[in-house]
Amino acid sequence: MKARRLGAVAVAATLALTMAACGSDKGGDSASGGGKGLKIGIKFDQPGLGLKKGSDFTGMDVDVAKYVAKSLGTSEGDITWVQAPSAQRETLLSTGQVDMVVATYSITDKRKEKVSFAGPYFIAGQDLLVRSNDSSITGPDSLAGKKLCSVTGSTSAQNVQKKVPGVNLQEFGTYSECVTALASGTIDALTTDDTILAGYAAQDQYKGKLKVVGQPFSTEKYGIGIKKGDTALCQKVTDAIKKMVSDGSWQKAVDNNLGPAGYKPGAGNPPTPDACS
Numbered sequence: 525m526k527a528r529r530l531g532a533v534a535v536a537a538t539l540a541l542t543m544a545a546c547g548s549d550k551g552g553d554s555a556s557g558g559g560k561g562l563k564i565g566i567k568f569d570q571p572g573l574g575l576k577k578g579s580d581f582t583g584m585d586v587d588v589a590k591y592v593a594k595s596l597g598t599s600e601g602d603i604t605w606v607q608a609p610s611a612q613r614e615t616l617l618s619t620g621q622v623d624m625v626v627a628t629y630s631i632t633d634k635r636k637e638k639v640s641f642a643g644p645y646f647i648a649g650q651d652l653l654v655r656s657n658d659s660s661i662t663g664p665d666s667l668a669g670k671k672l673c674s675v676t677g678s679t680s681a682q683n684v685q686k687k688v689p690g691v692n693l694q695e696f697g698t699y700s701e702c703v704t705a706l707a708s709g710t711i712d713a714l715t716t717d718d719t720i721l722a723g724y725a726a727q728d729q730y731k732g733k734l735k736v737v738g739q740p741f742s743t744e745k746y747g748i749g750i751k752k753g754d755t756a757l758c759q760k761v762t763d764a765i766k767k768m769v770s771d772g773s774w775q776k777a778v779d780n781n782l783g784p785a786g787y788k789p790g791a792g793n794p795p796t797p798d799a800c801s
């Protein structure tokens with residue numbers, strides 16, 4: 525499993541390099557330049573947030589990314605979408621493989637040591653996804669003796685280990701791997717943001733089979749990751765987020781992307797972005 529994942533990452537990295545070398549990469553010059561292509565890191569496997577289906581990309585993060593790109597002078601067709609698994613996000617930014625990450629990316633002090641953030645543009649909370657016929661898991665306090673799944677490099681994996689010391693946690697590279705394991709019975713619960721969990725529970729193949737517990741136990745402030753210290757870009761992105769909220773596009777994106785799963789944004793939404801520093 526691990527080798528295969530690393531393989532996929534290597535292939536993606538090589539591809540990115542090859543594209544750049546051939547000059548076919550749309551992700552042009554400095555992101556702050558405007559009017560140029562942008563390479564944007566998103567999730568490819570999170571319905572309602574960042575989902576790749578053929579050559580189509582959908583979700584709240586995709587809509588936020590498109591809106592911000594447009595404000596920077598980049599049209600949709602000049603965006604190169606790059607898969608940004610949780611554990612890869614800081615590296616993708618610091619090596620310049622992407623200009624921005626819009627991928628259910630929580631703003632944390634630890635991450636701020638390596639990257640900068642604009643936002644938050646959304647506030648979610650960590651929850652649990654279980655099989656619908658399982659009434660034994662009602663929150664983080666009932667995880668003793670249960671097999672839990674989350675993703676390497678996520679705040680979800682960190683938070684739950686802090687909250688439930690000694691919890692039996694298996695870490696995969698993506699949440700969709702956890703969902704498959706949950707549906708097949710290999711694990712008992714998946715923990716991450718309620719936004720992500722709602723998207724999986726509403727997928728056709730899992731409808732009626734999986735349920736979100738509904739006891740959020742963290743605050744996840746989604747930011748747009750950029751290269752550390754690019755204050756000029758941070759300011760432009762922050763302005764774009766504010767405008768997205770004030771002109772109604774934020775609410776539209778929420779309704780279109782999270783509405784179908786019955787997800788309602790919790791307290792604090794839409795958030796006011798922090799000042800750039």
Ligand code: GLU
Nearest residue numbers: 610628629630678679744
């Ligand atoms: N928002 C959390 C994080 O940034 C969990 C979701 C994710 O891994 O993308 O770690």
